[in-house]
Amino acid sequence: MERRKITYRLYPSKGQTEALGMLLRSHQQLYNAALEQRIDAWRRRRVSLSYQDQCKELTSLRAECPEFTVANCSSQQRTLRRLDIAFQAFFRRVAARGERAGFPRFKSLDAFPGFGFKSHGDGWRFTPGADWKHGRLRLQGVGTIKARGQARQAGEIKSCEMLHRDGQWLLSLTIECATIERQGGCAACGLDWGVESFATLALDDGGEHIVANPRRVAKAAKELRKAQRALARKRRGGKTRQRARKAVSRLHRRLANQRKEFLHQTSAALVARFAMIATEDLSIRNMTASAKGNAAQPGKNVRAKAGLNREILDTAPGAFLAMLRYKATEAGTEYIEVPTRKLKPSQTCPACGRVEKKPLRQRHHACPACGHTASRDGAAARVMLNWAMAQLASPGREPARQVETSADISPPATETPSMAA
Ligand SMILES: [Zn+2]
Structure with a gap:
């Protein structure tokens, strides 16, 4: 059994929006009251209240104050649970020291993210189309x-969250599916991260394929920057500043949606086409460090940072690799991380194996030894493909590090819902 989250956008009527607002306020008040109660218990009696303590209190609170019966009881327990989780995280940070502890805070209605429901049928029911x-x-x-x-696949509905963001309501459903339906392809490729393009693929039939930068994402990023500059010019506390801030947050949301959609579509298309994908062994930490680099050893992605790729690569490599990994696992596609430090894909000739340092600005590979020519990224992708193919062909040699979906890389929160109204 596998759990997945699907996000739907909700279109409440005017009256329903009011009712949802009342529920949101009631959960926010409950959250803040429960937080206050915990602080109080600690100050007066040096007692640390538990989730169970507060659930008991909730029962008497519902009996005494009718305004708290607006919301569903098990839904309110979920809000108490969220406060409990915030406290546990706080205690963990205190124990770990070093980190800033960050005591759980009272939340304003604007900052209150929403509320959830536990069992399907208890106060809520979703009927998919x-x-x-x-x-x-x-x-x-x-x-x-x-x-x-749109969900990619059906499943049993388990729980949900009602999310309130920028005046919109979203429904995040958790479903349980028996099997993951995803068909892997049959070709093999090496994938090199783009500098000028998003990625370059070297195919096992000798061809090359370039995944271009998404124009829509670049356009959304440009609009966001423009809106941010406009906001910076506005006078503090003014009405127009408020409007400008709303515009910025709307564009932020659009950029995030479009980026996520692009990454989902690209990773799904790759997995559908290939039975094996070989790519760089790069952790997120690695990526950030190498992006900066220094004068003597400039990072691999300096140009990417400066260029069009920036908005995508800034946050995407980790997210994209996680998507690629879990989709590959679902489809039975082999996902192989190449030890780039040892192999040096961008400095090795894919035809004869000669190693020669290429400055980053050099966008073409022309081997002085064997005369092989290719694009820089294409050559790097081919070196990785060759290495991975050799690993697969002779299992007696150093095993390829095949990455499997670990528990902490769960499928992303949304399944690229169609956000268009
Ligand atoms: Zn060569």
Whole structure:
């Protein structure tokens, strides 16, 4: 059994929006009251309240104050649980020292992220449309709300979160699926991270394929920068500043959505086409460090940082590799990380193996030994492909480090829902 999250956008009517707002306020008040109670218990009695303590209190609170019965009881328990998790994280940070402890804070209504429900049918019911495209959410005390989005596969509905962001309501469903339906391809490729393009693939039939930078993402990034500059010019506390801030947050959201959609589509397409993908062994830490580099040893991605790729590569490599990995595991595609430090793909000739240092600005590979020519990224991708193929062909040699989806790389929170209204 595998758990997945799917996000749908909700389209509540005016009356439903009001009802949702009331629920949100009631959960926010509960959260803050429970936080205050914990602080109080500690100050007066040096007692650390537990989640169970607060659940008991909730029962009497519901009996005494009718305003707290607006919300569903098990949903309120979930809010208490969230506070409990915030405290546990705080205690962990205190124990670990070094880190800043960050005591759990009171939350304003604006900063309050939403509320959740536990068992399907207890205060809520989601009815997906055909093929899990769109659907309807019935919510206790609110009514039936239209939902738009698309799940990649069906499953048993377990729990949900109602998320309130920038005045919009999203439904994040957790479902459980028996099998993962994903078909891997049959070709093999080496993948090199782009400098001018997003990625360059060397194919096992000798060809090359370039994954271009997504124009939509670049355009969204440009608009965001423009809006940020406009915001910086606005006078503090003014009405127009408030409007400008809203515009910035809207563009942020759009950029994030488009970036995520691009990464999902690209990783899915790669896995559908290939039975084996060989790429650089790079951790996120590595990536950030190498992006900066220094004068003597400039990082591999200096140009990428400066150029169009910046907005995508800034946050994406970790996310993209995680997507590629878990999708590869689902499809049975081999995902092989090449030891780049040892192999030096960008400095090795894929035809004869000669190693020669190439400055970053040199975008072509022309081997003085054997005369082989290729693009720089294409040559690097081919070196990685060759290495991975050799590993697969002779298992007696140093084993290829085949990465499997670890528990902490869970599928991303959203399944590229169609956010368009
Ligand atoms: Zn050569």
